[in-house]
Amino acid sequence: MAKTTTTAAALALALGTAISVASLPASADEMKMEKCYGVALKGQNDCKAGPGTTCAGTAKKDYQGNAFKAVPAGTCTQMESPTSPTGHGQLEAFEETM
Structure with missing residues (x-):
């Protein structure tokens, strides 16, 4: 019985490690982020939402032009x-213009 428990624990650990490694970016370039304006949904911007707002989560409407969301570099446009x-x-x- 102990051997079965040990084997199951080892398999679970190996699977968890494999999943963690697979979710890591393949290169340092994939970790670079850029500010992308006009793509954040209401209340989901990362920071700066223009006059009358303070920082993260303060966009007053979807796709607000002066509010940004951090996105992987090269994907914004x-x-x-x-x-x-x-x-x-x-x-x-x-x-x-809307």
């Missing part, structure tokens, strides 16, 4: 943003 002039996230804050 591919993310959808219905308020953006280009229809995608921006690397700098922008004024909304």
Whole structure:
């Protein structure tokens, strides 16, 4: 009985370690983040949501142009943003036309 318990514990530990390692980024480049304006949902921005707001979680509406979300580097301008002039996230804050 003890051998079965030890084997099960060892398998569980090995599986947990494998899952942890698999979730790590493959390179240092994947860990780089950039500020992406106009993609955060209401109350889910990372910081800076323009005049009248303080910091994280203060965006007053979805896709607010002066509020950013930290995203993996290189992905911002591919993310959808219905308020953006280009229809995608921006690397700098922008004024909304809506």
